[in-house]
Amino acid sequence: TTGAVDLNKLNNEKKELSSKLTNLNRELENAQSDVRSLAKELQLLKERRQKEGGMSSLDSKRTSIRERIVSLESDIRNLKNQTDTMLVPEYEKIGKILKDHDKEISEFTGEMKLIEVYLKENKVKLRDKENKERKFYSEFKDLFNKRNKLQSQLSQRETMLAREEERVNSLNSRFNTFSIEKARLTAEMEGLKKEFEPFVNVTLRKGISSDDLRSEIKGSGRELEKFGNVNLKALEAYESLEKEYKSLEEKADKLKTEKEDVVFMMHEIEGKKKSLFMKNYESIEKNFRTTFNKLTTKGQAHLELEDQEDPFNGGLDIKVKIVGNKYLDIKGLSGGEKTMAALAFIFAIQEHKPASFYLMDEVDAALDKTNSSKLSKLIEQYSKKAQYIVISHNDAIISEANQIYGVSMKEGISKVVSLKI
Missing domain, CATH: 1.10.287 (Helix Hairpins)
Known part of the structure; x- marks a missing residue:
């Protein structure tokens, strides 16, 4: 929208400068026409002078005409200089800006077409997955x-x-x-x-x-x-x-x-x-180990069923080993460690059964700069498969975003500023 406004403004300035240039050209043509008329008049006077012989009045008139011609020629030069020094560079600058905007519009149109193709492909995939999901839940319910x-x-x-x-x-x-x-x-x-x-x-x-x-x-x-x-x-x-x-x-x-x-x-x-539960569990457990190792290099983690023989008779534990040889339950971890384990679990499920988009509200609040940077890299990697909307005040997260929206409040009114990186 901002690009369209700038383009309209430049087009208006271009029209205004074109109008000025047309007026100056018209004045220049008028001055040149006056010069030609005066030259003709001077020629006539010369001819009359030759006929009538050295009349002082003709000399005076000729001098006056010459002075007027010099003045008009000076005006013409000034107009040309003004055109060359001000209007032509400005016109060329505007033309370059318009050309750049046309190029940006062309690139943006190309990107939009690619995005539309990508969206269509993902919509088809999404519909297929939704149909499979509905079929699975229908069969499971039956x-x-x-x-x-x-x-x-x-x-x-x-x-x-x-x-x-x-x-x-x-x-x-x-x-x-x-x-x-x-x-x-x-x-x-x-x-x-x-x-x-x-x-x-x-x-x-x-x-x-x-x-x-x-x-x-x-x-x-x-x-x-x-x-x-x-x-x-x-x-x-x-x-x-x-x-x-x-x-x-x-x-x-x-x-x-x-x-x-x-x-x-x-x-x-x-x-x-x-069998179906264990197949999904083993896939998610494998993804969880891999994702946790991407988020942190300090330890290891895995998922563990409370009842191995009958998984439906118990729950699911997240075991994490940060230092030493002892695995701890997630309840015994620090805030940042809990966050890393929880995010690894979310990404593991996303890897197994992706959703169309994810909304994360300050999930990096308990993370230090190093872990925040790792999280931002992982979100960037997964953003190729789904859309991620992340609310954050962390520079390490914001710096990796494709589109940033800032919200501020003045006199009780919220203001949104967007920035495409």
Whole structure:
């Protein structure tokens, strides 16, 4: 905007000087025309003088005309000198400035075209990454929902299985009771058959008295009482329970198979989730080590999972070794060391999955001049992949910027000044 204003101002000055130059040329032409007219008039006077002979009035007029010619020629020379010494150099200067501005505009236009191409390419890359990110989160969400659904189904199946197992146990108990009862009755039946075998071929006795028969019947009755009450429907109930038991046993086997399938699928999902997490973690951890070494040469640092076997059961620690052989947790570091470790972690994530721009608000506040200079170099390196907006009062950071915006306040009004380096 400032360049456009300067260009307009120069164009206006150019027009004004061109107008002055035109006026001076017009005056010069008028003076030259007057000189030519006076020369013609002088010639006429010479001719008349030759005709009329040495008239003093003609001499006087001729002298006057000559003086006027000398004066006009002096004016013409002055105008030419003025044009040569003032207008022409100024005009050439303005022309050079305009040419320089045209060159800057051409270069700026070329840079703008390159930036537009770069932006288009990055927009395509950004859209592609955003699509991949949305797809990943969609798949992760689907897997997570599927896992929750399977867990719910598994819980329901386990509840059903527990109920069926309880019912099967109850039926087993009843089945065992009936089996025992059946075995007892079968044994008694076999005993009776054996007891009756001696009397199979015995003929009925005749002529026995009724008292003797009553006595024998009473004796047989006492023998029957020893057997107790006989459940005539026990066999039918046994067959029904056996059929129900087999049905429940089949259901239990089916539920166990389904449970095994669900558990296998859950293990498979957990395995994929852990594999994906560890892949990203290892990439970020590698970037973190490299970036930390770029920011400082005093020590080493690495990332460490609280639970190596189950990373989702714990957090993530940042271990830093500045001096000596002992790694310290980030909580035990100084302000500047914490800043370097945190920035290394941010840049490690940026290297793994870049964002389109980053806003940093005085992240260098706790850094000394050396570390601030290293940070500025690293930001300059990463600025080729993303836009960085850094708020800072540090000269080491500001000196590496491509564009600087200064904000000041006067009488309660903020003023912004921009400077392209």
